Amino acid sequence: MKKLMVAFMLLFALSFAGISITDYTVSKDSFQPNEQGVLTTTIVNPTGSARVTALTMSIDNPYEIIISGSTKLSDIEAGGTGIVSIPIKIRPEAKAGVYLVTVIFSGTSYENGVVPNTVTNSVSIPVTVLNQPILSFATDTSSLSGIDTVHVTITNNGGLAKNARLSTSGTISLYGTNEVFLGNLEGSKNITLQLDSRSATNGPEDLVFVMNYEDELGTKHSNDYTIRMTVKKAIVDVTFLQNSDLITRKEGPVKLAIKNNGAKLLKDVRLTFSNTSLRFKDRAELSFGDIAPGATSEVNPTIFADLTPGLNLIDGTLSWVEEDVTKDEAVDFPLTVSSDADVGIYLEAKPTPLIAGQEHTISVLVSNLGSYPIDNVDVHFSSDSFKSLDISDGQYIGNLNNDDFSTVQFKVRVGDVPEGEYQVNIDVSYRDRSGEWKHKIVPQTVNVYSAPVKSGGEMFILGGIVVVALVAWFFFIRKKPAKVG
Structure with missing residues (x-):
């Protein structure tokens, strides 16, 4: 798109006689606030043209860009070329964006050496201002021993990083999830991760964080950040498993399991939690109980979790007996909590009632019944008995806070169907607080009525006339008065 715009401006410039602008350059693809640079333009006086004298340059620049430099230029002979450099500086308070600097060249040429003629040409040069994110990572430990809880500080010394997502690559990976959604990064952010180094060899290893984000202009980036770690595998090697869903603020059974990945028998394995938001x-x-090497033991307790949807690392203590020695270790159990997100659907039609073969507007009200906001709400309307008159059968709502609602409309034509009840389907998709996508199809039953018969009123009037005629004949013609004897 930028190349097309440049080509258009250059062609526009070439259409002027006297001087033309054949090219321009910007010293950098983008500038940070308070940064300096140079704009360069090339101007040409075509062969066969008169000499251009008293050549001057004026600049129309936005507030965010400071321009310096001389406005008087040298004369250009016919067939001559001039290169003009324009120093610029971005103001410290400049916001991210693409700004146009318009450079106007003006001079005088003398046709036949006598008649003065003013020649003018201009070019608009786009300058991109962007404060790129500058990210750094720090961990509270440089040693890993299998499955470890690590506190990570992410510092951004640059511009805003939007919709940031963190993952890992290499032999050290995230445990319990493959990606962590961080949202917008500005300043410092502290997160807690559970890292799995069981696939790594003992000794020095690189912990590689992969950060995906968008800069202030919406351009997507993916960068790697490496931290040197030392792997010292612990003796006990277990995996914590969650084999069923746990919904926030709802009491219910949840299947939790421990797998023994080591080579020794673990006896009397017990797990306790200190987090009061998780109650058994x-x-x-x-x-x-006892867990043999390679085996898994599962329990099914009833749990109430007052936890935020998503992955929660629950502080706990794992105790076991190994070779007649009682051992214990502080652990973080990765517990994935599902949102109680749900939506309610309500329908309204205008005009009412729904008439076969006629056009109507169906209003669909979507209500967030859950405890947390939902986003990217998308609604689709479908039915075999209705034909959509919209360009699409879907409508986008966006975000809905808890206890909030929004309405979308669908223009439809009712099919030529008999009077009766018909099913329509409302298909709602959205993302809950945990980042999980939800999809719900809500069937609804609507009543469709037949269109009124157009000649019904005429038939009613005709019938009335017939009745009146019959009554008149009976009383005035057929029933004559009796004669008096």
Whole structure:
């Protein structure tokens, strides 16, 4: 798009006699606030033209860009070329964006050496201002021992990084998830991760964070950040598993399991949690019994979790007996909590009632029934008995806070169907607080009525006339008065 715009401006410039602008350059693809640079333009006086004298340059620049330099230029002979450099500086308070600097050249040529003629040409040069994010990572430990909880500080010393997502590559990976959504990064952000180094070899290893984000102008980036770590694998090697869903603020059974990845028998394995937001019914700890090498033990406690949807690392203590020695270790159990997100659907039609073969507007009200906001709400309307008159059968709502609602409209024509009840389907998709995409199809039953018969009123009037005629004949013609004897 930028190349097309440049080509258009150059062609426009070439259409002027006397001087033409054949090219321009910008010293950098983008500038940060308070940064300096140079704009360069090339001007040409075509062969066969008169000499251009008293050549001057004026500049129309936005407030965000400071221009300096001389406005008087040298004369250009016929067939001559001039290169003009324009120093610029971005103001410290400039916002991200693409700004146009318009350069106007004006001079005088003398046709036949006598008649003065003013020649003018201009070019608009786009200058991109962007404060790129500058990210750095720091961990609270440089040692890993298998599955570890690591506190990470992410510092951004540059511009805003939007919709940031963190993942890993290499032999050290995230545990319990493959990606962490961070949102917008500005300043410093502290996060807690559970890292799995069981596939790494003992000794120095690179922990590679992969950061995907968008800059202030919406351009997507993917960068790697490496931290040198030392892997010292622990003796106990277990995997924590969650084999069923846990919905926030709803009590219910949840299948939790521990797998013994080591080579030794683990006896009397117990797990306790210190997080008060996670409460078990009728028990204080989870007992998994003995777990042989490679085996998995599962329990099914009833849990109430007052936790934020998404991956939660729950502080706990794992205890076991190994070779007649009782051991314990502080652990973080990765517990994925699902949102209680749900939507309600309500329909309204205008005009009412729904008439077969006629056009109507169906209003669909979508209500967020969950405890947390939902986003990217998309609504689709479909039915075998209705034909959509819109360009698309879907409407986008966007974000809905909890207890919030929004309405979208669909223009439809009712099919030529008999009077009765018909099903329409409302298809709603959205993303909940945990980042999980939800999809719900809500069938609704609507009543369709037949169109009124157009000649019904005429038939009614005709019938009335016939009745009146019959009554008149009976009383005035057929029923004559009796004669008096």
